[in-house]
Amino acid sequence: MKISDLITEIKQSYYISDKIADDISEFVFNQEQSAIYSGSKDHFAGFYIRNIIRELKSVDDDALYIQRFLAALLSSASNFDWLEAVDIDELIAFYPDFYTLLGNNTEEILDKVFTLDEWDDIKKAFFKLSKISFPEQEVSDFLQHDKHKSEGFYNYSHHLYLKLYLQPKMREAYDKKDCAEFDAIFREYFIACLQDHNKKIHNRRDKFNGALYRTALPQEAFDRFVALFDGTGNWETDLEFVASQLATDKDRYSSSEKEEFTLLHDEEFKELIHFILDLDLFHRFGDSKYVYNFSKIILGLDIKTWIDQLRFFSSYNYCAFKNANTLMEELDDAIKLYPALQTSFIQYLMNYISQHYHCCLRNYETPKAEHFTNNPHLQLLKLLCERFGATNIWDWYYNDNPTKPECDIIHGLLAQISDAPELSERKDLFDQALLRKYIPRITKKEQDNDALLHFILTGENADRVAKVALDNSNIKYLSWLSQPYLERLATVFFNGKNNKLVVDFVDNAANEYQSNPLRQLSNVAIKYPQCEASYMKGLIGYTQNINKQCKLDIDSKVCYYEGIYYPEIMSKTELAYLQQHNIPCVKHIAAGSASVKALLLICLKGTITDHDQAILLIDMLKEKQKGLNANLQACISSLPDALKQAVRSTIAEQLEDFSGQKEINAVECLCQGSLNEETALDLLNKVSETQSRTLLIQHGNINFVHLYKTADGRFDLAAYLAESYQAPKKLPVSEEILNLIETKDGSNGYEAAIQLLQVYQHHEAFVPSSEGEAILSQITEDSLDSFMCYLISQYADSITAKNRWLLTIPALHASINTVKLLMPLIERWANGSKHQLAAHLIKQMGGSGLTQVYMGLDRLSRNTKKQSVKEAIQEAFAIGASQKGITKGELGDSLVDNIGFVDNTIPLSYCGQDFALILNKELKFSIRKPDRKIVKSLPKPKFDDDAQAAAAVSKHFTDLKKMLKDMVTLQTHRLEDAFVVWRQWQYDKWAELFLANPVMNKLASQLVWGIYEQNTLTQTFTVNPAVITVDDEALDIAPNSHIGLVHPSELTAEQLAEWLDYFADWEISVLFDQLSRPMLTLTPTEKDPLAYVPNLTFRKSPSTVINRLRKKGWAIGSVRDAGSFDELYKEIDEGELGIEITFDEAVWHGGYGYESDESDIAIDKIEFYQAGALPRGSYCYAELDEPEYKKLKKDIEQLPLRLVQELVREAVNGYQ
Structure with a gap:
C-alpha cells in the first residue's frame, strides 16, 4: 500500500471531507508546499485518526511522504481529541518530532492537552505525551501554574499536581523500596491535599472558578492535622478538633442521610487512602511513622473506610459473597491483629449484611425459592449468632454503632433465624415502639389513634376500627412486622374505606426478601372475605409497579424487581395460591381496564383450574387491544385440556351472537385448536366479519x-x-x-x-x-x-x-x-x-x-x-x-437459471444472421459469429439492417450479460457457503444441477468434488465437462451416492499435490481457496473446556468485524442493557450446529457505526452448540455458560474437523 492509496481510502470515508483529503494529497506530493500544513480543517473523531495511523504499518512508501502525510492529517483536525486516542509509540515510530505540531516548548504542548473536555481524556493524553520526556521541572511548574487555578484552588475536580506528578513519583519510590524518598513525597502529597480538596462529595470541574467547589482546612486545624501526621500531636484532642473543622456533605448516591467528610471523598485523598492502607505497603515501609500515623488518622475519622481499605474481608465479591465460613475465618484473623476492635469488626459485617442483603438474591444464575431461606448472608448471620450469641449481636448492632445503615433489616433477620425467647421479646418491643411512633401519622382523625393501636397490639375491639379511614401507609419496616400485627393492620387497610392507599400498602408490606413477598397479605384476603376486593386492587397495582420495572410479557419467567431476582413473577405465584383457596381472581381482573386485563392475563396464564373462572375469560374477547387479545389467547391455550375444550366449545356455541372484534378474537381462539374443513365450514356460516372468514379459511384449509x-x-x-x-x-x-x-x-x-x-x-x-x-x-x-x-x-x-x-x-x-x-x-x-x-x-x-x-x-x-x-x-x-x-x-x-442455453450455446439471431453466445474461461460471454470466429461484442448494424430490431437484440445481450454476472456471483457465494457448512447432494440432483447447466458446469470444473459414504471421503473427482478423476479418467457414480466439496484436511499430502498440479496443468483458477486452508489451532479456556480461543491475536474495529461476518450469514446475539451485545453467532440448518463468538468488549450501535469502549475488539472465546435451542432476542439474558444451557455445548473433538475449521476460519477472517 502507498500513501496515495491511504488518501484514496480517506476520500471514500464519510468521516473526512473530500476537500481535506485533496488538501492532504496536495501537501504530501507537492514538494513546493511549505513544511507547515495550511489546508482545510474539520472536526472528526480521534479514533479515526488512530485507525489511519495503524494502517501505516501496511504502507511501503517514502519516509518523507509518510511524515508529511501525518503532519497534514494531524494538522487538519480542528481539535486535539486525537491526543488521547492514538498510540503514541506508533506515532513516534513514523514521525518522531510530531509534537512540534503542538507547540515549541513544554508549556505550549501541554496546553493543548488541557483543551480536551473530559478529564479521562486529559489524563490519557498527558501520560501518553510524557513519553516525549519533557524536562521534569518544567512539567512540575506547568501543573502548579496559577492559570489552572482561581483563588488558589484548582479549576478541576482533581488536584493536577498530585494526580499527574506526585502520584507517579510516589509509586516510583514504592517500587524502588526507598522509604526516605517515599516519606518525603507522601508528606508533600498529604499537606497539598489539606490545602486544596473537594468541598462537595460529588465535585465538578469549573473552568473559571475552582473556589466554588474546592476548599482548604482552616489554619489551626491544618497545623494540628499535620502534627498528628508527623507524630507530634495530641491524639486525645487534636483528631476530634480536626474532625469538627472538616467540611461535610451528604452523598446523594447513598441511602444514608448522614453527612460525611468531603476530604475522604476527594479523588486524590481517596487514592492516597487506597494506596497507603495496604498490608503489602505496611510490610514494606513498616518503619515509616507517616504510614502508621496516617492509618491511625483514618481509623479515627472513619472506621468503615479503614476496614474497607485494609481489606480485612477480602472474600466479598461484587457486593455479595459466596462462603460465610471464609468470612468468619477473616474475622478471626482481624480480631487477632486488633482485639480491641472486635465489636467494630462485627458491626462492620452486620452493617454490610443490612446494606447488601438484596445483592445475594440477584447473584444467582438461576433464582430459586430456597435462595431466600438459605443464602450466604443468612449463613453468616447464623454463624455470628452461634459464636457470639444472638442477643449480643443485637446489642452490638443497635448500640453505639456509628455507621449503622438507615435501611435496617437486622431485627427482622435475627427474628427469622433465632428462636431465643429474649430475642423474640426484643423484636416484639421493637415492633410495638414502631407502631406507637407511626400509627398517629397514618390516621386521618386523631381520635382513632388509640383505638387503632389497641386493636393492632391486642386484636380486641375490631368493630371499633372496622371503618377507620387512613391517610397514608408510610410505616417504616412495615414488611418486617410480626405476623399478628401486620395481619390486623392489613384488615384496616383492606376495609373498603382505604382503596386509594391499598397499592402503596401492598408495596410497602411486601417482604421483598421472601420468595413469595405477598403471602402474608394473601392469607389475610383468604381469612377475611371482606378484605378480598381491596386486596385484589392492591395486588393489581403492585403488578403494575412490577411491570414498570420489568416490562412483563406472556413468556416472562424469572422476575427482576427492586434489585432482586425472583424465580417467578410474584403476582403469578399469588394468583395461583389465591385460586387454590377459591378466590375468584378472574372475576376481579375482568372488572379492570383493558390495560389491567392485558397485564394480569400474563400472570393468570397457567394458573386457572376452575371451570367457572375459565368461562369468564370469554367475555374478554370483546377487547380491541392487540396485546390484551394475544395474552388472552395464550392464557386460554394454557388451560388444562378439559377446561380448554370447555371454553372453545362454549365459544363455538355462542359465536353467532358475537360481532365485531369479539367475533374475530373468538375465531382466532378456535383456530388455535384443531380445525378441520367441515368444522371450519360450519363456523363460516356463523360469522360476518371478513377477518373472521380469512382466519377460518386459512386454518380450516377450505x-x-x-x-x-x-x-x-x-x-x-x-x-x-x-x-x-x-x-x-x-x-x-x-x-x-x-x-x-x-x-x-x-x-x-x-x-x-x-x-x-x-x-x-x-x-x-x-x-x-x-x-x-x-x-x-x-x-x-x-x-x-x-x-x-x-x-x-x-x-x-x-x-x-x-x-x-x-x-x-x-x-x-x-x-x-x-x-x-x-x-x-x-x-x-x-x-x-x-x-x-x-x-x-x-x-x-x-x-x-x-x-x-x-x-x-x-x-x-x-x-x-x-x-x-x-x-x-x-x-x-x-x-x-x-x-x-x-x-x-x-x-x-433451484435459483440456477438456464438463461436460454441450448446445449452449450445461446442462439442469437442478429441482423439476419445466426450468432451464438458461448462461455469463456473467465465465465463471461464470447460471441461466435456465423463464420465461427470468436469476438467480444456484436458488430454494428449495416445501413440496410433493421435498426430497431438490432437495438432490441443488443439490449437482450446486455441483459444476458448482467444475468450471467449475477448468476456467477450468487452461485460462487453459494458454493463457498456449501463448502464451509459441508453440504452434500444426492448424485442425481447434483448431476442435474452441475452437469446439465453450462454455467454451473464451468463453476464445478474449478473445484474438487468427492463421493462420501457416511461422511467419509471415498473418491475425488472434478468436472471437465463430464465427471473425471485427477488422472483425466471418466468416473461412473452410483445414483444414490452423496457428493460434496472436498476439504484439504481430508486429503493426503500426495492427493493434494496431484490436484494442485491438475489445475496448474489445465491453467484453471480454483473458484475460491478450496485447497489452501491452513489448519487453525483451538485451545480450551482455563475456566471451560468447551469454550475455545484461537491461537491468533487479531483485533479489528467492531464495525469491520460485524459487517464482514453478517455478509457470511452471521447474526448479532441478544441485545441487552443500553443496546449492547457481545456475541455473533451462525447456525447451520442441515447439521443442527451453531457457533458463537464472544467479543472481549461489549459493542453497541453508535453514531459511527458499531462502537465499543476500546477502538478494536478481539475474540474472547468460541463455542459450538446445538442450533435452535438457545433463546435469543432483545433483553434476553440466556447464556451458554448458564446451567440450563450448558448441555447445549459441543466438544470439538466430537465434531467433524473440517466443519470446525471452516466455521472458525470464517469467524477469524472477520478480523483479518
Whole structure:
C-alpha cells in the first residue's frame, strides 16, 4: 500500500471531507508546499485518526511522504481529541518530532492537552505525551501554574499536581523500596491535599472558578492535622478538633442521610487512602511513622473506610459473597491483629449484611425459592449468632454503632433465624415502639389513634376500627412486622374505606426478601372475605409497579424487581395460591381496564383450574387491544385440556351472537385448536366479519374450488361472488385500478377485484390464501400483472404498517414484473427506517414460489446490514422451501437459471444472421459469429439492417450479460457457503444441477468434488465437462451416492499435490481457496473446556468485524442493557450446529457505526452448540455458560474437523 492509496481510502470515508483529503494529497506530493500544513480543517473523531495511523504499518512508501502525510492529517483536525486516542509509540515510530505540531516548548504542548473536555481524556493524553520526556521541572511548574487555578484552588475536580506528578513519583519510590524518598513525597502529597480538596462529595470541574467547589482546612486545624501526621500531636484532642473543622456533605448516591467528610471523598485523598492502607505497603515501609500515623488518622475519622481499605474481608465479591465460613475465618484473623476492635469488626459485617442483603438474591444464575431461606448472608448471620450469641449481636448492632445503615433489616433477620425467647421479646418491643411512633401519622382523625393501636397490639375491639379511614401507609419496616400485627393492620387497610392507599400498602408490606413477598397479605384476603376486593386492587397495582420495572410479557419467567431476582413473577405465584383457596381472581381482573386485563392475563396464564373462572375469560374477547387479545389467547391455550375444550366449545356455541372484534378474537381462539374443513365450514356460516372468514379459511384449509365448481371442474367465480360478495362502504383502492382486472370468461372483473382485495386485507399469513387463489384462477395473467404493478406504483410511497396489506397480493402472487418493482423498494426500505415493513414484505414474497424472488432476496441478504431483514430473508427461504416440500439448500439450487442455453450455446439471431453466445474461461460471454470466429461484442448494424430490431437484440445481450454476472456471483457465494457448512447432494440432483447447466458446469470444473459414504471421503473427482478423476479418467457414480466439496484436511499430502498440479496443468483458477486452508489451532479456556480461543491475536474495529461476518450469514446475539451485545453467532440448518463468538468488549450501535469502549475488539472465546435451542432476542439474558444451557455445548473433538475449521476460519477472517 502507498500513501496515495491511504488518501484514496480517506476520500471514500464519510468521516473526512473530500476537500481535506485533496488538501492532504496536495501537501504530501507537492514538494513546493511549505513544511507547515495550511489546508482545510474539520472536526472528526480521534479514533479515526488512530485507525489511519495503524494502517501505516501496511504502507511501503517514502519516509518523507509518510511524515508529511501525518503532519497534514494531524494538522487538519480542528481539535486535539486525537491526543488521547492514538498510540503514541506508533506515532513516534513514523514521525518522531510530531509534537512540534503542538507547540515549541513544554508549556505550549501541554496546553493543548488541557483543551480536551473530559478529564479521562486529559489524563490519557498527558501520560501518553510524557513519553516525549519533557524536562521534569518544567512539567512540575506547568501543573502548579496559577492559570489552572482561581483563588488558589484548582479549576478541576482533581488536584493536577498530585494526580499527574506526585502520584507517579510516589509509586516510583514504592517500587524502588526507598522509604526516605517515599516519606518525603507522601508528606508533600498529604499537606497539598489539606490545602486544596473537594468541598462537595460529588465535585465538578469549573473552568473559571475552582473556589466554588474546592476548599482548604482552616489554619489551626491544618497545623494540628499535620502534627498528628508527623507524630507530634495530641491524639486525645487534636483528631476530634480536626474532625469538627472538616467540611461535610451528604452523598446523594447513598441511602444514608448522614453527612460525611468531603476530604475522604476527594479523588486524590481517596487514592492516597487506597494506596497507603495496604498490608503489602505496611510490610514494606513498616518503619515509616507517616504510614502508621496516617492509618491511625483514618481509623479515627472513619472506621468503615479503614476496614474497607485494609481489606480485612477480602472474600466479598461484587457486593455479595459466596462462603460465610471464609468470612468468619477473616474475622478471626482481624480480631487477632486488633482485639480491641472486635465489636467494630462485627458491626462492620452486620452493617454490610443490612446494606447488601438484596445483592445475594440477584447473584444467582438461576433464582430459586430456597435462595431466600438459605443464602450466604443468612449463613453468616447464623454463624455470628452461634459464636457470639444472638442477643449480643443485637446489642452490638443497635448500640453505639456509628455507621449503622438507615435501611435496617437486622431485627427482622435475627427474628427469622433465632428462636431465643429474649430475642423474640426484643423484636416484639421493637415492633410495638414502631407502631406507637407511626400509627398517629397514618390516621386521618386523631381520635382513632388509640383505638387503632389497641386493636393492632391486642386484636380486641375490631368493630371499633372496622371503618377507620387512613391517610397514608408510610410505616417504616412495615414488611418486617410480626405476623399478628401486620395481619390486623392489613384488615384496616383492606376495609373498603382505604382503596386509594391499598397499592402503596401492598408495596410497602411486601417482604421483598421472601420468595413469595405477598403471602402474608394473601392469607389475610383468604381469612377475611371482606378484605378480598381491596386486596385484589392492591395486588393489581403492585403488578403494575412490577411491570414498570420489568416490562412483563406472556413468556416472562424469572422476575427482576427492586434489585432482586425472583424465580417467578410474584403476582403469578399469588394468583395461583389465591385460586387454590377459591378466590375468584378472574372475576376481579375482568372488572379492570383493558390495560389491567392485558397485564394480569400474563400472570393468570397457567394458573386457572376452575371451570367457572375459565368461562369468564370469554367475555374478554370483546377487547380491541392487540396485546390484551394475544395474552388472552395464550392464557386460554394454557388451560388444562378439559377446561380448554370447555371454553372453545362454549365459544363455538355462542359465536353467532358475537360481532365485531369479539367475533374475530373468538375465531382466532378456535383456530388455535384443531380445525378441520367441515368444522371450519360450519363456523363460516356463523360469522360476518371478513377477518373472521380469512382466519377460518386459512386454518380450516377450505378448498373453494370444491365448494364452487362448474361442470368442467373449474372454480365457479360467478356463483362464489353471488353468495360471498358484499360491496364495501368505501372502495379500498381507486376504480381505475379495480377496472384493470379481467376474468377469463370475459365478464367484468370489478367485483372480483374488490373481493380479492377484501380477502387479502386481513391476511397475515405468509402463504397465499386458498380463497384468493381460487379467485385468481379465473383472472387473466396479463390483467393480474397490470393490476399488481399498478398497486405498487400507486401506493408504494405511502405504505405504512396500517395499509401494508395493499402490497400483499403483489408479494404473495409475485410475477417477474412485480419483482422488478418490489426489489428496489425493499432494498430502499431495508436500509432505512422502514426495515420492519421490508421484513414483512420479504416474508410474504417467500410464499410466492417465484425463482426471481429468491434470487433477489439472496443478493439482498449479502448486502443489507439490518438483522431483521437478514432474518426475514432466511424465513422467506424456509417458507418457500416448505411450500415446495424441499430443504432451503435445494430451494437455493433451484435459483440456477438456464438463461436460454441450448446445449452449450445461446442462439442469437442478429441482423439476419445466426450468432451464438458461448462461455469463456473467465465465465463471461464470447460471441461466435456465423463464420465461427470468436469476438467480444456484436458488430454494428449495416445501413440496410433493421435498426430497431438490432437495438432490441443488443439490449437482450446486455441483459444476458448482467444475468450471467449475477448468476456467477450468487452461485460462487453459494458454493463457498456449501463448502464451509459441508453440504452434500444426492448424485442425481447434483448431476442435474452441475452437469446439465453450462454455467454451473464451468463453476464445478474449478473445484474438487468427492463421493462420501457416511461422511467419509471415498473418491475425488472434478468436472471437465463430464465427471473425471485427477488422472483425466471418466468416473461412473452410483445414483444414490452423496457428493460434496472436498476439504484439504481430508486429503493426503500426495492427493493434494496431484490436484494442485491438475489445475496448474489445465491453467484453471480454483473458484475460491478450496485447497489452501491452513489448519487453525483451538485451545480450551482455563475456566471451560468447551469454550475455545484461537491461537491468533487479531483485533479489528467492531464495525469491520460485524459487517464482514453478517455478509457470511452471521447474526448479532441478544441485545441487552443500553443496546449492547457481545456475541455473533451462525447456525447451520442441515447439521443442527451453531457457533458463537464472544467479543472481549461489549459493542453497541453508535453514531459511527458499531462502537465499543476500546477502538478494536478481539475474540474472547468460541463455542459450538446445538442450533435452535438457545433463546435469543432483545433483553434476553440466556447464556451458554448458564446451567440450563450448558448441555447445549459441543466438544470439538466430537465434531467433524473440517466443519470446525471452516466455521472458525470464517469467524477469524472477520478480523483479518
